[in-house]
Amino acid sequence: MSSTITTAEVATTPQKHPKSKVKTKSWKGLAFTSPAILLLTIFFFVPVILCFVLAFTNARLISPEPARFTGLDNFQRLFTDPLFWKSLRNTLYFTVVVVPAQSALALLLALLVNGQGRGKNFFRTVYFVPVVTSIVVVSILWRFMYAPDGLVNNLLQAVSFNVIQGTDWLSNPSTAMPAIIFMSIWQAVGFHMVIWLSGLQTIPGEQYEAAAIDGATAWQKFRYVTWPGLKDTRTFILVTITIAAFSLFAQISVMTNGGPLDATSTVVFQAVRTGYSQQQTGYASAISLFLFVLVLTVSLVQRYLSRDKDLR
Amino acid sequence: MTASHSAAPRPRRKVTAGGIGAHAGRIVLVLFFAFPIVFMFVSSLKPDEQIFADLGSLRAFLPVGHLSLDNYQATFDKVPAGRFLLNSIVMSGVIVVLGLFINSLAAFGLSRMQWRGRGFVLSMVLATLVVPFETFALPLLWWVNKLPNVGFSDGILILSQGWLDSYKVQVIPFIANAFSIYLFYSYFQSIPRDLDEAAKVDGASWFRIYRSIIMPLSGPAIATVSILTFLPAWNQYLWPLMVVQSEELRPVMVGVSYFFQLNVEWGPMMAYSTLITLPVLALFLAFQRSFIGSIASTGVKG
Numbered sequence: 001m002s003s004t005i006t007t008a009e010v011a012t013t014p015q016k017h018p019k020s021k022v023k024t025k026s027w028k029g030l031a032f033t034s035p036a037i038l039l040l041t042i043f044f045f046v047p048v049i050l051c052f053v054l055a056f057t058n059a060r061l062i063s064p065e066p067a068r069f070t071g072l073d074n075f076q077r078l079f080t081d082p083l084f085w086k087s088l089r090n091t092l093y094f095t096v097v098v099v100p101a102q103s104a105l106a107l108l109l110a111l112l113v114n115g116q117g118r119g120k121n122f123f124r125t126v127y128f129v130p131v132v133t134s135i136v137v138v139s140i141l142w143r144f145m146y147a148p149d150g151l152v153n154n155l156l157q158a159v160s161f162n163v164i165q166g167t168d169w170l171s172n173p174s175t176a177m178p179a180i181i182f183m184s185i186w187q188a189v190g191f192h193m194v195i196w197l198s199g200l201q202t203i204p205g206e207q208y209e210a211a212a213i214d215g216a217t218a219w220q221k222f223r224y225v226t227w228p229g230l231k232d233t234r235t236f237i238l239v240t241i242t243i244a245a246f247s248l249f250a251q252i253s254v255m256t257n258g259g260p261l262d263a264t265s266t267v268v269f270q271a272v273r274t275g276y277s278q279q280q281t282g283y284a285s286a287i288s289l290f291l292f293v294l295v296l297t298v299s300l301v302q303r304y305l306s307r308d309k310d311l312r
Numbered sequence: 313m314t315a316s317h318s319a320a321p322r323p324r325r326k327v328t329a330g331g332i333g334a335h336a337g338r339i340v341l342v343l344f345f346a347f348p349i350v351f352m353f354v355s356s357l358k359p360d361e362q363i364f365a366d367l368g369s370l371r372a373f374l375p376v377g378h379l380s381l382d383n384y385q386a387t388f389d390k391v392p393a394g395r396f397l398l399n400s401i402v403m404s405g406v407i408v409v410l411g412l413f414i415n416s417l418a419a420f421g422l423s424r425m426q427w428r429g430r431g432f433v434l435s436m437v438l439a440t441l442v443v444p445f446e447t448f449a450l451p452l453l454w455w456v457n458k459l460p461n462v463g464f465s466d467g468i469l470i471l472s473q474g475w476l477d478s479y480k481v482q483v484i485p486f487i488a489n490a491f492s493i494y495l496f497y498s499y500f501q502s503i504p505r506d507l508d509e510a511a512k513v514d515g516a517s518w519f520r521i522y523r524s525i526i527m528p529l530s531g532p533a534i535a536t537v538s539i540l541t542f543l544p545a546w547n548q549y550l551w552p553l554m555v556v557q558s559e560e561l562r563p564v565m566v567g568v569s570y571f572f573q574l575n576v577e578w579g580p581m582m583a584y585s586t587l588i589t590l591p592v593l594a595l596f597l598a599f600q601r602s603f604i605g606s607i608a609s610t611g612v613k614g
Binding site for chain 2: 028030037039044045046048059124128129136149154186190194239247249268288291
């Protein structure tokens, strides 16, 4: 593990080296950065700007006629579209459950496998396996496991001595989203466990020793040493999980296709359905713009919360 | 007496109820995280009837009964799996290799050279970090359909419009990556500047400093960026779903849709899932420390 930690630390905590006072000609700097700038401009900045522009037009993916400016029509449609509100509600439902559950479980895992030793490393590796498994594969696998006569129901029956009979998880509007939430946490929690772990490494061991001398209990050590020491990690984890949760798509596409009765349609799923399947780029851009604003709000809140220690 | 005690390499940990509980928890969690994957591997070797027959017992997780590679045979009959694998390997490879070059070059320009406009470019790159792909995927879809193609045929320049249904539309948009630039940038900041200043005095060009001093010292950053660009490239799903129609251009993840017809054949499907998971899983187990380290390095400063 030691090699891992040094990698992480070197990559993320730049030591201060005095900057060179010699100025270089701008064109030389640009020569190094321009390939990346050019590609980022074409494939990031232009589409983001297009998102703002196309949202106010009737652009279609493939159309012989040029797009026309239609003012706020798309937004008027958006805010009166019951499917949009349903998708937004589903997305928020997913987010509100996944963010606290996944970050808490990830922290629990991190605490369980923190420290040295061959055994700990084995556990870390196993918990991380779902992360390197594609979410598409994971979704297929769980779709099979969630079937009426699938593994999940069999397991529930076995552990409850046939008291719980289970249901057809993905075809039942009230269980489809919880089933997807459970699976999504299973897949991604190892990722955030690793990030909590790297946060735990930054807490100096002396603080724990001092707490031990003062006779602190395990809970007190967690409450007064670990928890405050994880402040930055906490903000980072909450924000990354939130943004990832807003972008929920692959699970829906593979497992339920938005159903049953649109109970699992999400904002991104609806954007893809209108923008790709129905080719209404203008309307899809309006949906995307809404998502963009949502994501931006979250990251601005993060900026505000961690304003003391900024990136540079 | 005391000598025999002090010879013990480390003091034995006290066995507490909490310690036993934690260990039991760890083991239950191993089952929780590993069993679905084990189930996938094992089921890929069983005929459909046996998969269903075994569901009710622990046999579901054990390679027992009638085992064969028939499902794999069926997979290759049903899906051009070889082609899909090749597509994904080549496209992810190109994204990783070109990405390493272009993004480290940009990070070098931002980290080592002081020039007018540097701060502006750096802040532009950092500003892109929080925006997920899904927010601009649909405008991007419209946009790539407008991009021009330049080709030559019999010595004549041919211009056409639209990048849809090609390899390049699956590769070129993902080469430049703000996050990779940021990771290289932070790493380069930790390399002492005396090294390049000395080389500068000796008359080395900036590119030579990049190639002969900075990059050879950046092994860990190269490993991190490779892993963090390979995984999403291999797992591409939403984008190829929208931009590719031709079968021969498809990557592995899109191939799963072949199995969702009227009758889902689960055995072959598990075989296909295993097939597209194994390469990544093998890489992960071989470079497990680098994988976990690279994820860890994304977190601390964010």
